[in-house]
Amino acid sequence: MSGDIARSDTAPFRYAFHHEVPDEFVRLPEPTASEGWQQAMAQMMPEADEEQLAAASTGLRRQLPLLSAGENVVLTAMCIGTEEVDGGERLSMGLLAVTVRSSGHRPATRLFIAEGIYQATARKFFAGVAQDRLEELSFPLGEGLQGPQDMLLAAKLPAGPAVMSTSLRTLHLPPIEAGLAMPPLPMAALQMIVPAPHSYCVYVTISTPSVFLLDSYSARLAHIGRTLRFDDLPAPGGVPHQP
Incomplete structure (x- = not known):
């Protein structure tokens, strides 16, 4: 799935970029709707009732930013199927959202914006974590930290x-029913935030209960990052334009 993303008629700012989404994801026709999410959760939780399925699908949605602001949503997509895990087939489900958020930055401050996002996220993730429980990470894609529940990278993308x-x-x-609890449902949220050359940031987020497939979903997120290209450049006076 790929394409050039043009400015929405209702968007409060201008944006234009191109990216590719792995073929396993099917684009949802209405970006802010959640039809199909509950049915997909029913395949993963066959013993759950309607209330529990609704709570699970709401939990997935809660991890996807800006869905309540329709003008900021570029696309949503769903992946559901099976993947091999330890020699057996396991059900795989993931929800993808690509959203945009105005930041008002200029090209000269792009790296500063990324550093600010990294530091703010690090405080959110690791404020209560002892230093001896943090591991420094170094990959070709970037460097960062890993704690008991969270991993953070300052990445270098094309x-x-x-x-x-x-x-x-x-x-x-x-x-x-009264006195009979459902087992907790593990969730994972994978996110990539990319400051554009100016004015806005792109958020790519995958929410999945298939935590045993983190490597697989991380590879899908990295693929989107490697194929992301910004098409717009600042016009004279710092006002963005579209080609």
């Missing part, structure tokens, strides 16, 4: 500096 992160969380579902 499109420019970026911040990539992975977070593991647990979603507690309503009980099946």
